[in-house]
Amino acid sequence: xxxxxxxxxxxxxxxxxxxxxxxxTDAQGRRHVDVEPVRCFPVSxxxxxxxxxxxxxxxxxxxxxxxxxxPELRRTLEEELAGHEFVPVVQRIVQIREESDCSCWExxxxxxxxxxxxxxxxxxxxxNGRRAMLMDKSGIRYLIPDTAALDRASRRLLxxxx
Amino acid sequence: MPPITNQTRALEPVDQQSIExxxxxxxxxxxxxxxxxxxxxxxxxQEVVLTNQRLxxxxxxxxxxxxxAWRSWRLAEIADLRARDRAGxxxxxxVNTGGELTQWRYTVAVSxxxxxxxxxxxxxxxxxYVNAEEADEEEQETWATNGxxxxxxxxxxxxxxxxxxxxxxxxxxxxxxxASTALSLVPPYLTIPLMDKVLIPYQNxxxxxxxxxQQDAAAREGQLRELRxxxxxxxxxxxxWYLTGLLAAAVGAWVLAWGQGAVMAWVSERISANLRNETxxxxxxxxxxxxxxxxxxxxxxxxxxxxxxxxxxxSDTLMDFGADVLMxxxxxxxxxxxxxxxxxxxxxxxxxIIWLVYLVRARLQTGFQRGGRRWGEMTxxxxxxxxxxxxxxxxxxxxxxxxRFRMTNNRVVEANDRVNTVWTFFWPMVALMNxxxxxxxxxxxxxxxxxxxxxxxxLAGFLAYIGRFYVRVEAMSRMFxxxxxxxxxxxxxxxxxxxxxxxxxxxxxxxxxxxxxxIELRRVSFRYHSRPxxxxxxxxxxxGEMIGLVGPSGAGKTTLINLVCRFYDVSEGAxxxxxxxxxxxxxxxxxxxxxxxxxxxxxxxxxxxxxxxxGRPDASLEAIMEAARAARAHDFILRLPDGxxxxxxxxxxxxxxGERQRISIARALLIDPRILILDEATSSxxxxxxxxxxxxxxxxxxxxxxxxxxxxxxxxxxxxxLVVLERGQIVEVGPHDDLLxxxxxxxxxxxxxxxxxxxxxxxxxxxx
Numbered sequence: 001x002x003x004x005x006x007x008x009x010x011x012x013x014x015x016x017x018x019x020x021x022x023x024x025t026d027a028q029g030r031r032h033v034d035v036e037p038v039r040c041f042p043v044s045x046x047x048x049x050x051x052x053x054x055x056x057x058x059x060x061x062x063x064x065x066x067x068x069x070x071p072e073l074r075r076t077l078e079e080e081l082a083g084h085e086f087v088p089v090v091q092r093i094v095q096i097r098e099e100s101d102c103s104c105w106e107x108x109x110x111x112x113x114x115x116x117x118x119x120x121x122x123x124x125x126x127x128n129g130r131r132a133m134l135m136d137k138s139g140i141r142y143l144i145p146d147t148a149a150l151d152r153a154s155r156r157l158l159x160x161x162x
Numbered sequence: 163m164p165p166i167t168n169q170t171r172a173l174e175p176v177d178q179q180s181i182e183x184x185x186x187x188x189x190x191x192x193x194x195x196x197x198x199x200x201x202x203x204x205x206x207x208q209e210v211v212l213t214n215q216r217l218x219x220x221x222x223x224x225x226x227x228x229x230x231a232w233r234s235w236r237l238a239e240i241a242d243l244r245a246r247d248r249a250g251x252x253x254x255x256x257v258n259t260g261g262e263l264t265q266w267r268y269t270v271a272v273s274x275x276x277x278x279x280x281x282x283x284x285x286x287x288x289x290x291y292v293n294a295e296e297a298d299e300e301e302q303e304t305w306a307t308n309g310x311x312x313x314x315x316x317x318x319x320x321x322x323x324x325x326x327x328x329x330x331x332x333x334x335x336x337x338x339x340x341a342s343t344a345l346s347l348v349p350p351y352l353t354i355p356l357m358d359k360v361l362i363p364y365q366n367x368x369x370x371x372x373x374x375x376q377q378d379a380a381a382r383e384g385q386l387r388e389l390r391x392x393x394x395x396x397x398x399x400x401x402x403w404y405l406t407g408l409l410a411a412a413v414g415a416w417v418l419a420w421g422q423g424a425v426m427a428w429v430s431e432r433i434s435a436n437l438r439n440e441t442x443x444x445x446x447x448x449x450x451x452x453x454x455x456x457x458x459x460x461x462x463x464x465x466x467x468x469x470x471x472x473x474x475x476x477s478d479t480l481m482d483f484g485a486d487v488l489m490x491x492x493x494x495x496x497x498x499x500x501x502x503x504x505x506x507x508x509x510x511x512x513x514x515i516i517w518l519v520y521l522v523r524a525r526l527q528t529g530f531q532r533g534g535r536r537w538g539e540m541t542x543x544x545x546x547x548x549x550x551x552x553x554x555x556x557x558x559x560x561x562x563x564x565x566r567f568r569m570t571n572n573r574v575v576e577a578n579d580r581v582n583t584v585w586t587f588f589w590p591m592v593a594l595m596n597x598x599x600x601x602x603x604x605x606x607x608x609x610x611x612x613x614x615x616x617x618x619x620x621l622a623g624f625l626a627y628i629g630r631f632y633v634r635v636e637a638m639s640r641m642f643x644x645x646x647x648x649x650x651x652x653x654x655x656x657x658x659x660x661x662x663x664x665x666x667x668x669x670x671x672x673x674x675x676x677x678x679x680x681i682e683l684r685r686v687s688f689r690y691h692s693r694p695x696x697x698x699x700x701x702x703x704x705x706g707e708m709i710g711l712v713g714p715s716g717a718g719k720t721t722l723i724n725l726v727c728r729f730y731d732v733s734e735g736a737x738x739x740x741x742x743x744x745x746x747x748x749x750x751x752x753x754x755x756x757x758x759x760x761x762x763x764x765x766x767x768x769x770x771x772x773x774x775x776x777g778r779p780d781a782s783l784e785a786i787m788e789a790a791r792a793a794r795a796h797d798f799i800l801r802l803p804d805g806x807x808x809x810x811x812x813x814x815x816x817x818x819x820g821e822r823q824r825i826s827i828a829r830a831l832l833i834d835p836r837i838l839i840l841d842e843a844t845s846s847x848x849x850x851x852x853x854x855x856x857x858x859x860x861x862x863x864x865x866x867x868x869x870x871x872x873x874x875x876x877x878x879x880x881x882x883x884l885v886v887l888e889r890g891q892i893v894e895v896g897p898h899d900d901l902l903x904x905x906x907x908x909x910x911x912x913x914x915x916x917x918x919x920x921x922x923x924x925x926x927x928x929x930x
Contacts, residue, residue, distance in 0.1 A: 038800045038805065039805060040783075040787060040799075040800065040805045040806050041771065041783065041805060041806050041807050042804055042805055042807055043769075043804055043807035044769075044771070044806075044807050045783065048783065049783055049784075049787065051800055053797075053800060057797055057798075057800065057801050058797055059791075059796060059797060059800065062787070064784075125809070139803060
């Protein structure tokens with residue numbers, strides 16, 4: 001079989017080659033060029049279970065926790081993950097306009113102000129703890145790390161959708 | 163003990179002794195049937211008894227012919243005895259060795275007993291009869307539920323059970339409501355002295371002054387001014403006191419009514435939530451058989467709108483009812499204490515109203531029930547067409563679905579119209595009665611005042627009371643229709659709650675841990691509403707063996723796996739796992755050993771991780787991923803934008819059939835069952851997906867006792883033994899190669915399947 005269960009321990013090395021591609025060398029010494037780290041549980045447990053996949057999307061290795069890794073490797077991985085991910089963190093909800101068939105959200109995020117439309121009635125997804133996530137029409141997600149930490153006006157706006 | 167079927171108890175046939183008298187020494191009853199039709203298909207009872215030596219039959223009772231004479235055949239004289247059903251009508255046929263035919267006819271109601279008798283006859287003749295007492299529970303249940311028709315209003319009383327946790331608050335509500343009502347009775351009482359002792363004497367004195375002082379206008383003016391300044395001022399102070407009392411009573415009644423309203427709203431919200439939980443919980447415990455006979459929408463309507471109706475009834479209406487009764491009784495008492503004759507006249511329209519209420523009661527009752535039923539039908543149409551929207555659109559049947567909905571919707575309107583005409587007529591009628599009542603009081607009162615029997619104040623007080631009184635009577639009559647409506651809802655809920663699960667927990671459950679996986683089907687028969695589906699199936703499945711079920715559709719394959727899962731209980735025979743009858747295991751303990759992968763994998767709305775962990779919510783992330791890897795689902799899950807956190811199911815990320823299949827395989831793998839039930843999809847998928855699913859199944863089947871309804875050739879080849887079912891019976895058993903060589907049913911089915919695959923492959927090759 002092509003993929004035996006990948007081991008969770010760091011029995012592989014990861015580095016960038018001269019062309020800045022991520023290269024994984026497994027326990028048998030095989031080199032896999034241009035691999036990509038993928039969070040298995042990006043929403044609920046973003047720092048646990050990071051799979052390293054090859055170009056075809058087959059899993060080569062899986063890291064149980066980012067914290068287990070040596071700082072060098074961890075930095076490389078986080079850098080790479082950050083390059084793939086775009087999840088603005090919501091700092092303030094400016095306003096929500098209800099239209100007949102969609103709602104229009106205006107947000108301030110850590111990546112700057114943004115406004116989007118959505119026609120999904122379940123625009124807000126409650127996650128574990130007090131985390132919540134918004135998703136717009138195009139599938140971009142906006143994270144609210146702590147609903148209680150939002151200012152009063154934002155909380156009141158959000159309340160209607162929770 | 164000779165076994166006696168329950169039929170005798172149920173139909174109370176010919177008395178016991180006449181049969182006993184027929185039996186010879188050493189002869190005992192094996193089966194007994196009381197047919198319910200004669201040969202002309204008219205209702206009549208006729209007894210057929212099978213003993214270990216003979217078949218006895220008594221001439222028809224009730225049809226006038228024959229009555230009571232016994233005929234008998236020795237077993238050796240009987241060439242064939244068989245029961246056959248068709249469209250609700252059955253016939254038991256006996257052919258004797260001389261080729262002579264005797265028949266008995268019956269309806270579905272007793273067909274189970276007829277089949278039972280015929281089977282026991284075969285057993286006796288083949289020497290396989292075991293003298294075991296097996297109560298036919300199915301019959302027992304149908305008969306038990308028949309006699310259970312409680313009056314409707316009781317249903318509403320039965321919801322008091324759900325009010326128990328809130329008893330204290332309810333008492334508080336009642337006390338508040340009583341106090342508020344009592345307070346609202348005070349104001350009219352205060353108006354009597356206000357008139358008779360304050361206003362009218364004053365007016366009288368004014369008139370006296372006007373009469374006694376005939377002289378000049380100026381002196382009269384002066385005297386009147388004096389009266390106003392002295393007597394008037396002091397009286398005004400008294401009026402102020404009375405008015406303060408009136409205001410205090412009104413404010414007090416308002417505060418108390420507010421408190422009562424708040425308490426009751428809180429309580430009724432709890433009660434109806436409780437009711438919803440209880441009903442849904444009970445519904446979940448009911449066996450599949452119940453659901454297959456119901457419409458989803460109707461069940462949803464019962465749990466959602468019926469409970470809501472009861473909730474609003476409890477909070478808005480029921481509390482008022484107590485207050486109204488108190489008000490009416492209190493008013494009556496006060497009226498009688500003031501002036502009995504006037505009181506009697508005042509209350510005379512009341513019996514008329516009560517009679518009216520009685521008259522419309524029955525109409526409202528049936529009307530609201532009809533409305534409720536039709537509402538359920540309407541939601542059923544929605545619950546039917548919305549999940550099937552793809553089919554609707556694909557066949558461009560939106561208009562037809564709209565028509566179907568409009569039709570049921572019209573039926574709702576029509577049902578409501580009918581009941582609406584009743585109560586819309588009724589309320590104004592009550593209002594009219596009130597007006598008439600008021601006129602009567604005015605007329606009678608005026609006469610009494612003129613006759614110097616009562617004072618104007620008393621009459622005014624009466625009129626004030628009577629106004630309130632009839633407002634309450636009117637409210638009560640309105641409430642009355644609401645009560646009927648709520649009772650209809652309660653009835654619909656109770657119907658669910660009264661339903662006993664057909665698949666029951668054993669009284670003394672056998673311990674079940676992790677089973678070995680040895681499954682024995684011992685002479686298993688299953689009838690679905692008297693329609694035989696499985697007949698005398700014998701099968702012994704070794705632990706870890708893989709069985710492929712093959713056969714044309716309707717052969718009983720699905721029924722067989724449903725029986726093994728214990729979604730239904732066998733009609734006859736038994737299923738043993740590791741030597742214990744599965745009916746002796748606690749249900750959840752037993753089912754925990756079973757993993758099921760269905761044809762149409764169902765995903766709940768939630769994340770992929772939650773869906774995989776459905777059977778084991780506490781599973782670790784690692785275990786979930788491990789199961790997904792083994793099910794060949796891990797890689798495609800990682801390709802989704804949210805990985806294992808992707809939302810799937812209704813409104814979620816859409817997955818392909820093959821992907822859903824693999825998630826459901828992961829779900830089964832995660833609970834690591836000893837017994838695996840596999841209902842393979844008939845639909846073909848592309849070869850790559852097919853390969854992935856095949857690999858996933860390989861991992862799943864490994865080391866588990868597997869029963870698979872097999873369609874894929876690879877599954878057929880992989881199975882240790884194939885069981886070919888036809889019309890509810892096993893016709894062939896054996897490994898793939900053996901059965902192919904035998905050239906029987908299986909070989910035929912296999913070749914057909916092969917043909918189809920080739921045709922599909924050719925098709926696929928043609929289309930780019």
